[in-house]
Amino acid sequence: MNYSQQRNCILEIVMSDPIHPTAEQVYEKARLKYPNISLGTVYRNLNQLSEHGILKKICSSYGSVRFDGRTDAHFHMICKDCQRVFDVELGEMLGLEDKLMDKFGFQVSEYEISIQGVCCDCKK
Amino acid sequence: MNYSQQRNCILEIVMSDPIHPTAEQVYEKARLKYPNISLGTVYRNLNQLSEHGILKKICSSYGSVRFDGRTDAHFHMICKDCQRVFDVELGEMLGLEDKLMDKFGFQVSEYEISIQGVCCDCKK
DNA sequence: ATTAAACTTGAGAATGTTTATCATTTTTCT
């Protein structure tokens, strides 16, 4: 990857704010600095950055893909209504439902662990 | 929810085959029995069934949403290449990476736990 | 510094997925 101002700006936007933005939200923020930046550029760079492991993609089966600048081990708590993504630390997983209700007032309805990688067929 | 033949067929398709199909895949199968069924009907019913907790939506940030007829506790292993979704039993999580490599030849690159529910703002 | 190759961009078209609309049909309840 060569350096580019736009990619740098996009990275900073995602890194500096824990809102787990969608591509559209990154676009809106990036336009403040680069009014002519195109949405395609934002998508292209978000994907490149996550392919390089610098950002992480977060999926939620409701609404758009989101991006996370935190790459250390933590979990995500996703509101089915407003679709915001909240961080959950490892320790908060013990006694999950009660703890999340006490701490965040978050009513857990289900959780899902997904493991990503390459299957034996595709490795060939 | 009233009874409908089409919804019943859709439910059976998802329940009877562990491929974790996309809406499009369900549509193709449903057309064998109901050649005039519309894709909209498939989406409508898959969403209704998962809102009622009868099916589960699976997201993967690559490709389309998928649906799962299994509602007991288990995890998903998603190939970043072909995007198929494989089931992982609870026990297989202990010694995760080595075990999944031994058993499935699956190269883990990252995993993500996401908790879904309703946040304190939206509960109002 | 100049230059060529590789990379990146903005603009917009194209694709793909999912939802909404609505007249008609099916199901449910009496």
Next chain:
DNA sequence: AGAAAAATGATAAACATTCTCAAGTTTAAT
């Protein structure tokens, strides 16, 4: 059987994401 509620098929619309390509940047080697 008949009215009300729900579901359907067809299609349009909305939304999210990727692709294309000419023009502009960055890089590394002269």
